[in-house]
Amino acid sequence: MLTWPVQDAKARFSEFLDTCVSEGPQVVTRRGIETAVLVPIDEWRRLQVAARPSLKQVLLTDSARTDQLVPARGKARRRHTARLE
Known part of the structure; x- marks a missing residue:
């Protein structure tokens, strides 16, 4: 690899x-x-595929997937709506 x-x-x-x-x-x-680093596009695509788990891998994993979908309690932003009186 040249510098x-x-x-x-x-x-x-x-x-x-x-x-x-x-x-x-x-x-x-x-x-x-x-x-x-400048890499050839074929190598870049190969690295991108290797860095991401496939859908099958995600679905078969032992860890809970809902932790990523639901914000921690108290961390969710609330929408403020104007009160109509």
């Missing part, structure tokens, strides 16, 4: 992109600190 200073990545973006497509992820640094 590109941000100035080089900006100035030579076509080469930066071509290298990413042909050789894989490329790291971008700012002031010598690794800041971002």
Whole structure:
């Protein structure tokens, strides 16, 4: 994986992109600190699928799923409606 200073990545973006497509992820640094990574779209999609559980996995999990759907008691926002007198 190559490392590109941000100035080089900006100035030579076509080469930066071509290298990413042909050789894989490329790291971008700012002031010598690794800041971002450019990855080929196929790898990005693979990572996205791997990061999300499938519907089947969610439905078959042992943990309760309702905890995520219902706000904690006392944390729900109430709607204020005007009183008609």
